Amino acid sequence: MNSTKYTLDRIEDGFAVFLKYPEEIEQLILPITAIDQSLQAGDRVFIQEIDNTFHIDLLKEETEQKKAEVQSLMDKLRRKK
Incomplete structure (x- = not known):
């Protein structure tokens, strides 16, 4: 049994591309049909x-x-303009 955390990067051409957490360099690509x-x-x-x-x-x-962290960073960037 192998298990780990991933972040879903994108869905394209019928596949889900996950990036291994926390470095988010290594990819795991699964067909969308494998996701329930x-x-x-x-x-x-x-x-x-x-x-x-x-x-x-x-x-x-x-x-x-x-x-929420990403939204906070986006808000800070918008206020700097």
Whole structure:
């Protein structure tokens, strides 16, 4: 069993591209058909591989915290103009 945290970078051409957390350099690319829930770019997830099947759990609190941090940075940048 292999499991780790990832951030969903993007969905394109029927594939979800996840970046391994925290460095976000290593990619995990899964077909959209392997994902049984609605995810959005920026979502932090915990992915477990069990018997060649990927189990994905959304880490809601971490995702919301990161989105709030990004929004705060965007607000600061806008105020500097």
